[in-house]
Amino acid sequence: QVQLVESGGGLVQPGGSLRLSCAASGTIFRINTMGWYRQAPGKQRELVATITNAGSINYADSVRGRFTISGDSAKKTVYLQMNTLKPEDTAVYYCNADQGNPWRRYYGQGTQVTVSD
Secondary structure: OEEEEEEOOEEEOOOOOEEEEEEEEEOOOOEEEEEEEEEOOOOOOEEEEEEEOOOOEEEOOOOEOOEEEEEEOOOOEEEEEEOOOOHHHOEEEEEEEEEOOOOEEEEOOOEEEEEOO
């Protein structure tokens, strides 16, 4: 089992910045990818960004150029620097970890990000 704990959400004005953090614990040696998903009210959960142990990064088109994902593959930590935030970025953000052999996906409990005046 893997446990994920997020921190760093909150309320920010449009154009502002936030940094999310996530740390994995438990049976972490099988984790090969970590990242962030988000879910806005009435919408499906969607990918925001992921990073593999090898450092390969993937971003959703809606955040590319504004958000930056980073992490430590040895410590199994992942961060999301969010700049130039927009109201449409408002959502619950979930830390994610994928393990292989056997494949399994984990999510954290989520942290609320609200972008509003």
